[in-house]
Amino acid sequence: MSTVKNKQIALLLSLILLITMALTGCGQSTESAPAPDPNETETTENEPLVIGSTFTLSGPVAHAGQMAFEGAQLAVKYVNEELGGINGREVVLKYYDDEFDESKIPMLYEKLITQDKVDILLSPYTSPFLAAAPIVAKNDKMMFCIAADSYVANDAFGQNIVNIQMDDQWRGGMWWHDVADFFANFEKWNIKGEEKPKTVAILNLEISYGHEVADAVIPFLEENGYEIVYHEYFEPMQSDWTPIVSKLKEIQPDIVFQPHYFEDCVRFIEKCKELDYSAPYMIIEGMGWDTLSWTNPEMGGLDPTVAKKGFFSYSVFKNKYESETKDYLAAYVAEKYNSIPGNDLLCGFMAVELAAKAANMAGSIEKDALVKVLTENEFTLAGYAYKMNATGGNAADFHWGVGQYIPEDINTADMTANDWFCVWPEMYKEADPVYPFPGWK
Known part of the structure; x- marks a missing residue:
């Protein structure tokens, strides 16, 4: 395990100790509980079941957080209307805006658990979830x-953390397994007879995610004949990509890989075009x-062309993945946005969806069940299947896929997603990929 991961786990465990010492009055009583009152049980069964979470509704990645929130809201609607709630109880969402501020997360999750007494917990959006994990x-x-x-929180807390997105x-x-596999199998889809790319530049993200991307993707690419000629970590929300683009112009890699937040990707591409x-x-x-937002300037994206x-x-x-809720979500996004569901919307939806389906199957919201x-x-x-592994991650055979926008004419490209296609793996392939990149002229 890398030094970064060890430090993160140590930090998580330290947080538990500090929070426990500061909040001793919030612990459970050691006295035996009185026998349940039948009238109280009946009241509970008639009360809504509360799903609690924080969402990034303001702050530097508010747009993404708002999309995840919309997905969660839609899932609550689906659960109530299509599944009859959770174990017969109507589901409601209790949430706070965490502003993408990790320092606020412990207090907010302690409040959700001990004061609001929510029944089921969702995580904060992306990296702040590490601050919530010790409280949970x-x-x-x-x-x-x-x-x-x-996967750091799963290393520390195992099946307390239901990590749908990772194994x-x-x-x-x-997230990049299928993309890496796609380029490892270049000869299988290279119908043009292009020379296989050899060199890769990685503009990585300086959070735990970026380090786990590097730990998984770099060895895999190297084992499949690729040379990493540039790899650097960047803090989120870079103000100016000019020096990096200038560097890339010097080293001329065959592949540029940027695993970053939406806003940074937009700014990077704008700078690439400018230069x-x-x-x-x-x-x-x-x-x-x-x-959804990538092709819409009003939503922080780029001009479709x-x-x-x-x-x-x-x-x-x-499109070829078969799921009733995929179709439900796709119909909603098509009607409201004339597009397809993005990852944020899907992730917000799937967290509620999985919690509801698991609780209904178990007939309980107790952790062991x-x-x-x-x-x-x-x-x-x-979006894909989930089965829990021994540490809370995903043991199912699931795919993030590889996709492209492939318009008939780039000069008349519009904001819709009618021209989005999955190009890998074969089981979900809808079209041959478009390559190499055509440039800006």
Whole structure:
């Protein structure tokens, strides 16, 4: 395990100790509980079941957080209308805005658990979930991850953390497993007879996710004949990508890989266009992260004639993937946005969806009962399948896919997603990929 991961686990365990010392009055009483009052039990059964979470509704990644929130809200609607709630109880969402501020997370989750007494917990959006994990574990609760950005919390707290997005091998790099496999199998889809790319530049993200991406993706690419000629970590929300684009123009890699937040990806591509730079293959996370907003300047994205140029990313939404909730979510997004669901919307939806389906199957919201059904059954969710492994990650055979926008004419490309196609793996493939990158002229 890397030094970064060890430090993160140590920090999580230290948080538990500090919080326990500071909040001793919040612990459970050692006195035996009185026998339940039948009238109180009946009242509980008639009361709504509360799912609690924080969402990033303001702050630096508010747009992404708001999309995840919309997905969770839609899932609550689906659970109530299509599943009859959870164990017959209407589901409601109790939430706070965490502003993407990790320092606020422990207090907010302690409040959700001890004061609001929510029945089921969802995680904060991406990296702040690490600050929530010790609170959840200290109170012996489970947390269904909306968009876990690493496997660190699973290392420390195991099945208390329901990490839908990752397995215990690729970890945070799981998001890119199919993309890496796609380029490893270049000869299988290279119908043009192009020379196989050889060199890769990685503009990585300085959070635990970025380090797990590096730990998984770099060895895999190197084993398959690729040379990493540039790899650097960047803090989120870079103000100016000019020096980096200038560096890329000097080293001329065959592949540029940018696993970053949506906003940074937009700014990077804008700078590439401004400086007339492109690599033959451009793997840009922001496009796959939020396909809906990527082509819409009013939602923080790019002009469609730029956004649909021929980038690669993961494709969480896959038309050939069979799922009732995938179709439900797709119909909603098509009607409201004339597009397809992005990753944020899907992740927000799937966390609620999995919690509800597991609780209904178990007939309970108790942790042990949920763990039993999650480990013994595979759940077909809106984006991919989930089955719990020994540390809370995903043991199912699931795929993030590889996708591209492939418009008939880039000059008349619009904001819709009618031209989004999954190009890998074969089981979900809808079209041959477009390559190499055509440049900006």
